[in-house]
Amino acid sequence: MSFAPSRSSADPLDDALTAAVGAVSSRVAAIAASNPVVIIDGRSGAGKSSLARRLVAAWPGRSRVQLVALDDVYPGWGGLADGADYARDTILLPHAKGTIGVWRRWNWEVGERAEAHAVDPSLPLVVEGAGILTPASATLADVRVWVDAPDASRKDRALRRDGETYRPHWDLWAAQEDAHLSEHEPQALASVVVFLP
Template sequence: MSAGGGGIGTYSALAKEVLGREARLGDVRLVAVDGRAGSGKTTFAGRLARALRHAGVDVAELHTDDFLDGWAELEAWRPRLERWVFAPFKAGEDARYRRYDWVRERLRDEWEPLRRPDVLVVEGVGSAGVQDLTFAVCVHAPRALRLERGLIRDGEALRPQWERWMAEEDRFFGEGAAPRTVDVHVDGAPGEEHDPQNEYFILAGG
């Protein structure tokens, strides 16, 4: 089933749709996987990247969490990612970047090289708002489940940070709102049986 039509989609079909669209970040197809924290963005992005690789293209994956300043600001990643990665790719050059160290609470000193790929998959809150997108996905899940997933991953001690972050997401997206420039909305907590490695649920109307 095609993206946006509701029902079950497959990562292989989505990869084919992405590759059938125009590259806008220079010769790189930029794909955003947006959604609130704990919705299942990272899992979705990884499975889509795998399907793209199976289609025979070179894929790079980046997570906006690696470009943040801790829990301080929702979109602190944007200027770094645009300057270090997007701008070089648009100019036809390779890139390099520094990751945020969540343990030391600062950017790492070392720069990591990033060769220009055929497809760049960027996962993170607000990623569908960047320019030069080829395709954008938004993953959704209920608030309670998102918080539960976050605390399982990060520990109960970080509950205050998670609750502040979720409140910031509410202000960022607007109550009940989702990113506008999205091609397909995905259910990050489907209750129906499916093959999660190869299939995903498209939200009705998404």
């Protein structure tokens, strides 16, 4: 399933996110499970976090939804692949097995893992972040989303969000994203492809 944003709105990004939430919510509702798993991947600034937050707010059902952002998991600026593997092993795999997953937040200031967080396998789960959609993680998710956007829009959004903290690391992070796309072809693994302006 793939769709592009409307071109007639005064706020095309808002409209595209609304449409994307509707598309993903429909997939979630069709699963008819009490604890579905959604993973959302895409390059930096594509709109993954915005989509994930809106999806959780509009979740089709009464359950409390657990949201994990890989920005809290990556072990530093060079850790895209390691963070995605860590999330698969400590969050997605336990959830799929029906056991409690425990992950530890990465403290970017001190460069080490910090407090632990539990993931309840009885509740729905949304995991978002660059690198999360791989062949190994795809089998652990009910809905797999790839978010795409033009390079200029992505960079503008990412640097407005994270400012000068991110700017020196943009090229390093982009190279890791390139490696992920080349090795795993996440868009081909997605059940929903979202294009944001």
